[in-house]
Amino acid sequence: xxxxxxxxxxxxxxxxxxxxxxxxxxxxxxxxxxxxxxxxxxxxxxxxxxxxxxxxxxxxxxxxxxxxxxxxxxxxxxxxxxxxxxxxxxxxxxxxxxxxxxxxxxxxxxxxxxxxxxxxxxxxxxxxxxxxxxxxxxxxxxxxxxxxxxxxxxxxxxxxxxxxxxxxxxxxxxxxxxxxxxxxxxxxxxxxxxxxxxxxxxxxxxxxxxxxxxxxxxxxxxxxxxxxxxxxxxxxxxxxxxxxxxxxxxxxxxxxxxxxxxxxxxxxxxxxxxxxxxxxxxxxxxxxxxxxxxxxxxxxxxxxxxx
Ligand code: CP
Ligand code: NVA
Numbered sequence: 001x002x003x004x005x006x007x008x009x010x011x012x013x014x015x016x017x018x019x020x021x022x023x024x025x026x027x028x029x030x031x032x033x034x035x036x037x038x039x040x041x042x043x044x045x046x047x048x049x050x051x052x053x054x055x056x057x058x059x060x061x062x063x064x065x066x067x068x069x070x071x072x073x074x075x076x077x078x079x080x081x082x083x084x085x086x087x088x089x090x091x092x093x094x095x096x097x098x099x100x101x102x103x104x105x106x107x108x109x110x111x112x113x114x115x116x117x118x119x120x121x122x123x124x125x126x127x128x129x130x131x132x133x134x135x136x137x138x139x140x141x142x143x144x145x146x147x148x149x150x151x152x153x154x155x156x157x158x159x160x161x162x163x164x165x166x167x168x169x170x171x172x173x174x175x176x177x178x179x180x181x182x183x184x185x186x187x188x189x190x191x192x193x194x195x196x197x198x199x200x201x202x203x204x205x206x207x208x209x210x211x212x213x214x215x216x217x218x219x220x221x222x223x224x225x226x227x228x229x230x231x232x233x234x235x236x237x238x239x240x241x242x243x244x245x246x247x248x249x250x251x252x253x254x255x256x257x258x259x260x261x262x263x264x265x266x267x268x269x270x271x272x273x274x275x276x277x278x279x280x281x282x283x284x285x286x287x288x289x290x291x292x293x294x295x296x297x298x299x300x301x302x303x304x305x306x307x
Pocket of ligand 1: 054057268
């Protein structure tokens with residue numbers, strides 16, 4: 001992990017399998033209360049939020065404190081970025097004050113631009129295209145519950161956007177077969193699918209994109225879904241509920257997965273839309289372990305990139 005020092009964390013595609021597995025080891029070590037004590041003493045993390053957040057905000061803030069550092073919550077409404085100050089100037093100025101920046105933004109290119117001009121590591125806390133911190137925590141959760149990663153099958157059923165993209169890349173990197181089922185018109189980005197397929201090929205696994213939820217769920221070790229209308233798509237809510245009919249993860253769909261499957265959801269969730277209450281609150285659901293692991297996975301990222 002030594003060579004991650006100073007590196008940005010924008011997408012898992014930028015990291016080798018060995019680096020991802022090492023981050024997972026460190027996350028599990030930190031979760032057990034082992035590992036370096038207060039490795040970020042005296043360090044500061046600026047956290048820019050252009051969208052709402054419960055898990056990302058609280059887990060980064062608490063994680064930074066537990067590592068001995070200090071987090072600063074920077075709401076887009078309160079900093080000058082929200083009034084039109086450029087990303088370039090924001091990057092340059094924050095680089096003179098803090099040791100790293102976490103940003104939750106709309107366009108992924110905004111985060112890339114921030115990272116390009118900042119002299120400090122930038123961590124992606126979700127864009128419209130990627131959610132790599134989530135995917136790392138998801139892999140940690142799968143590893144903890146299944147005891148392995150390589151050779152498993154993950155099925156994602158729902159909207160083919162940020163969470164699906166990062167899950168696809170993360171799974172491909174560690175040799176998990178991944179199947180994504182979406183309604184027509186909501187497929188994942190074709191370029192990202194291509195990239196994930198190439199990565200999967202190199203690790204002996206596969207990436208399948210389909211419009212058939214049953215095909216995806218068949219024999220899966222993990223069933224995963226996310227909201228049908230993401231942040232910024234509130235106006236499309238009604239149309240999306242119609243378009244996604246038949247894509248709910250309910251008991252019927254779960255019957256196609258392995259009997260000991262686990263259910264994951266990045267949260268927040270809408271019971272009765274993308275998942276039935278019976279499934280998300282049922283015995284196979286490990287959503288709160290998953291949410292907890294955001295804390296441990298992100299602490300591992302911060303230790304690796306900052307200490
Ligand atoms: N899963 C996730 O990123 O949750 P928040 O939007 O609450 O941060
Ligand atoms: N796809 C969701 C994920 C939230 C964590 C969104 O972008 O709103």
